[in-house]
Amino acid sequence: MVYIAHVRESDKEIQTVSEHLNGVKHLAEVFGGKLGLMHVAGLAGLLHDLGKYTDIFQKYIEQVAFHPDTAEMKRGEVDHSTAGGKLLFSMFHNEKNTPYEKLLTEIVGNAIISHHSNLHDYISPDINSDFLRRVRDKDLDGYSLAVERFFEEVITEKDFKQYVSNALDELMHFMDSSPTQIFFLTKYIFSCLVDADRTDTRQFEEKLREVQDSQNENLFASYYQKLMNKLNSFKKDKSSNEQINKLRQEMSEQCDLFADKPSGIYTLSIPTGGGKTLASLRYALKHAQKFNKQRIIYVVPFTTIIEQNAEEVRTILEDDIHILEHHSNVIDEVEEEDELSDGLITKRERLKLARDNWDSPVIFTTMVQFLNVFYAKGNRNTRRLHNLSHSVLIFDEVQKVPTKSVSLFNEALNFLKKDAHSSILLCTATQPTLEHVNHFLLKNRDGEIVQNLSEVSRAFKRVEVIDRTGKQMNNNQLADWVHTNAESWQSTLVILNTKSVVKELYEALKNSPLPVYHLSTSMCAAHRKDILNEIRELLENKTPFICLTTQLIEAGVDVSFKCVIRSLAGLDSIAQAAGRCNRHGEDDVQDVYVIDHVDEKLSKLKEIKTGKEITGNVLARYKKKADEYDKSLLSQTAMDEYFQHYYKKMEADLNYYIPKVEKDMTKLLMTTRRESDYFKAYEKKYKTKFPLALTGSYKTAADHFQVIDQQTTSVIVPYGEGKEIIAKLNSVERIEDLSKLLKQAQQYTVNLYSQALRQLKQDNAIVPHLEGMIYELRENWYSEDYGVDLKGEGEMGFMSF
Template identity: 70%
Template sequence: MKITYTAHIRETDKQLQSVKEHLQGVKDLAESFGSKLNMRHVAGLAGMLHDLGKYTNRFQKYIYQAVFEPDNSEFKRGEVDHATAGGRLLFSMYHRIENTPQEKLLAEIVGNAIISHHGDLHDYISPKNESDFLRRIDDKTLQEYDLAVERFFQEVISKNDFIKYVALASKELDQATDYSPQQSLFITKFIFSCLVDADRTDTRLFEEKSTEKYSQSHRLLFQTYYQKLINKLDTFKYSTTSSQSINQLRNKMSEKCETFAEKTSGIYTLSIPTGGGKTLASLRYALKHAQHYHKQRIIYIVPFTTIIEQNAEEIRTILEDDEHILEHHSNVIEDDGDDEQDDGFFVKKQKLKLARDSWDSPIIFTTVVQFLNVFYAKGNRNTRRLHNLSHAVLIFDEVQKVPTKCTSLFNEALNFLKTDMHSSILLCTATQPTLENVQHSLLKDRDSEIITDLPSITNSFKRVEIVDKTDYSFTNEGLATWIETNLNNWGSTLIILNTKAVVKDLYERLKEAGVSVYHLSTSMCAAHRKKQLNEIRSMLSNDTPFICVTTQLIEAGVDVSFKCVVRSLAGLDSIAQAAGRCNRHGETESQNVYVINHEGENLSHLKEINEGKQITKSILAMYRKDSERYGHFILSQKAMKEYFLQYYKNMASNLNYYIPEVNKEMTSLLMSHRNENEHVQYYRKKYNAQLPLFLTGSYKTAAEHFRVIDQKATSILVPYGAGKEIIAQLNSDDWTEDLSKLLKQAQQYTINVYSSGFRQLIRDDALVIHLDGAIYELKENWYSQEYGLDLHGEGEMGDLIV
């Protein structure tokens, strides 16, 4: 009787998936993912070997007891290591003296992916001058390792065929790599991504009894989308406002995007001024380019979730499709270190993590935070998405908002997407940062700007006058009085300040004074902000004088048009973006944007804003002396370039993501050449031997310390509107195959809370914790209709209709 070696036991009916079936299924999926970069066999090798350790008697006993004899199990969950054996087999066979450099590199890249597929990639050499990779793959004691290898070659593939397969993988890797540390980093991450997604997908399909097939081509869908977009743009041509000069300019720039889309993939810029219609113009470029060059998906990356909500809704309406457009605000499920532990049997928490979460939708809206997390953050659910960034069109909206400390990491990721991942990148903003002028420079293409004659276009879109009021320092008391005095003359007015504290205080002062006032905050969930913005747009259409008080979250791309804007002094790019919310559609010939100096803002922990503020102050001073230098417009292209060159010069020491805990920059941990890596030299002194590895990146250390936002943020579901129903469904025992869709919906009702606020919520018993910390739910008293999250527990929800 033939023995079946078990990889998984399905929860619902206790059916078995054999190790052979699982390894073959993961191999097939990984091959399809890896083929995107012509590394079919490299990725397939990782899939074929990843769970080889499940062939031990020890694991077979462990999984049987865990499912059928849980009260008498000899093992603790996660105690039996089944992830190391496959990496060790590859390393032991192909990382010897007689092996070629390509074979050794293959063993290091694929070996690391295999041993790490339930966590994060290991350090090849750590800041402690030790190799965690070698300790795991070469030194760790593995019980029944030889038995597992024997069964693998008997059941899955013969040794001779295995050797032939590895030879193909080695050849692919040799053709793909130039052995630079940057490329080695990203190829390792890519193979890891292919393996993790293939493993999770095959496991999910087995658990759901699904025969779903992986589909790569969205070309027909993009053709349909393109025609719908063109039909919509045609309606603008025949509208009653089509003859307005601003609409004629928008149409002209949209047509330029159409023509430019025929250029080969690269890194390009689209510097349409604010209010110039860049969302639809960039979509026109993306859909045309995707068809022309067989791209698989279009990904919009924005700085703030507020833009996701607006842009996704606009594009959904035009394309008449909801199913294929994904908004990815944040991870609803928390990473907890045991990220995707697959012991072959399932509890509810593990099933949540198997849900489809790999960015395989045709059109995706996400944030810069989530994009950078894919490349650099802890948690393999982030890295899982990386392979789906290949053969894509990536549109970065308001690219100047990339956090300064991440500038070099951002540039290196985009360079890899261009040179190796066959993707095209479009940087959209009226205020283009000079990313090509820093140490880790962005490899923009020659003649990269889509819009020609930018100074003339910028002047044509001028709809505001910048009024410099920075010679006087405002307090909130004085600001409130000034606003009350002028509101009837100004009409609808947007106030943008630099910190949440002064925004909330000013809002309360104006409300007490009887002024019609709205408040927007990142403490509100997406659905809540959307409702507030809809009310604000309704007030704007009624031409009613009122005030909206907010932070910079409204600046980047939110389509609102106030008659007046007051902006607290910040970077020149922020002032330009604030100005884009005033007289946005040219309703009148010109309106005023007041720039003020607010003495109540504490910017000691907001270095980027403070630095931008000081540079802008200097440029304003020069403008007062010689306005002709900037073409008599402080927001001119010349002024903006001057601002960014000075900004990156002043912030040069902050561009490479410094990690104080290890006194290293992330670029050094991840991308330093072997002969420049001091830890390699210390290793030689410590062990009196050379580090026997090509790769020297500290991948795990870097991931553990990476945060796009300085503080760790935790995702929390809030009891706002449909959020209550979603919370109930996630906690019910009625599990459906539509779990992935439910998690996507949940993002609309999620807020991200920084560590200090999260600790306070825990202390105040404000959270309900589900599934051992996989999901956090905020209790009702801690969510307010006015402010969103209320850390005082005095939230009043009122009668909300959403």
């Protein structure tokens, strides 16, 4: 008898269970082998769909694939994920088994039973074990017969036991038994399984040959030569002998020399305008070649700067193919425990398979996406994790790590350094003191690449920070001040803390005789890019104008204004705002004004409010003892003082507290049995010894994790090519074409908070596509001035000022 795993919808071709299990096993072995865990990951692949050997699944797949009109069973009705975990548990988690056999069973078993949902809780807040419910307690129709068929068709029981023995050897060699490491190990094995499963399924669906793990050594060598050609061309410029350009060259060369050091966590504190992007790329390309790294990943705080950085790198490396920009997940996936991808590969399944797994040689992504890989629910995030190993990760503007995620960020980086053979570069002119918190970052000693940092900072001084916070200012006063002085200031940038006050200020100034521009995260990336291009043209022509925005412009956007006004916030934000003034030293020292804006409502913006208070204290001390700060409010001394006070004040918020379960996320994921309240409560509740080694609440943590305070949904907006992309997404069939379109669609999406999305749905402003997995915004709800317009009064005409 032929046992079916998948049926290709296009031609009804069959992939057998044996073919699929062996295909996924092989891919998982390749992915797991990167950490010396070939058999551990392969074991998950070998067992993950064992449940498809049951008669009930075979009856089900026969019905839905070949007789859908008369099918009695619904999709997702048959559990095929539990059987593999159950077999492992029954064979290797008994009293006679060793602690490592039990640990292997718990780690691999959780990955198996979760490969269509999220990793399960070993103990949940309601003091139950979802893991035990699945692998020990659940009765499965036809389970014994499925196991018999598995040992007949896939692997003999003797060979299977030997395979498990090999996995145990790997696990014992890898482990240091810390709960933190076990969490990341489990996520890594889960990532290997999910990506292997989806990759094998895609290969069958698309009739593709086997895809080997990428080897990018030759590509990186070519990139390095192109970069060096570009850097050498700078030396021929007449200005190359100027002090600033000499310093840029020196810092770039220091990055090159530093690349010969072993992988670790290092800092690159190049001042604004010091050539940070190319210097960090130089380090990454050389280090990747020397230490056989597989990819280079740039992680930036905001989507607004991905396009700029990626375009700069793409132009120098002369490559449009191998550089991925990953802004956001365009598809809205409802995460639920089901058996989707259960055999019949529909259009919905092809969309899932089309999601990128970060196997490109060079990737640009956001901090949100990076943290989601480790901590968010949804297999679309987790499948990327294994591709972070053996990589060079460059965190641009690292001070923007969300405060509540600081501990989680540090632990993820520690895993990548210690266990995943990756090298990490923390880039910013305002380095945060991440090594001085409870879950501290394992920075390398003497890990700063730039030598004589104080001297370099003085040489790069471009601005004078002028404290105007003595008297608060409202929007009317600010508008009058800007209106009166903008002509003499020439190009003027105003950065405020909330979108609402920026919008009000724009309304007050938009009829000014000078051009007035508004930038907002309510605009899609393509829209902001077009506005920034116009702004750069005005800057080049030295035409006076005004630009109003929030902090989105602060991190890495390469624009240089004559004057900047910044509403009081964290000292790092003020320093980043100052980086948009006289950025390239075109003029003598220019002014950056710090004001205290009275109209901003910060009660729900705790990070900004706290940063504002601490900066106010630093300003007061600076007035009295400027010498202690090297006579610069933006010195590293001032920044260290600011961050140490900030993290101390926010100490209770660094571990991602979850109010609903009254626990820090770090405790849900990384606590020992001895420390676990849930472990003690379980033994008290059931009056029996808890049978598992692990006590983590992985599913609970993932269910409550979101990097930004409110959940957002990506909506494709009617700007530029947005409408055309929607039309193509509705008609395209091939997974490869879907993948390309989803990447293009990122440029035309806006992330909406749930409240805004609800309002737009009520107003019939949202059009769902592809079974509600992709959303489109109707035209009247998108404005040229503001982006998404909740009032439905948007107009898209030509830019006019």
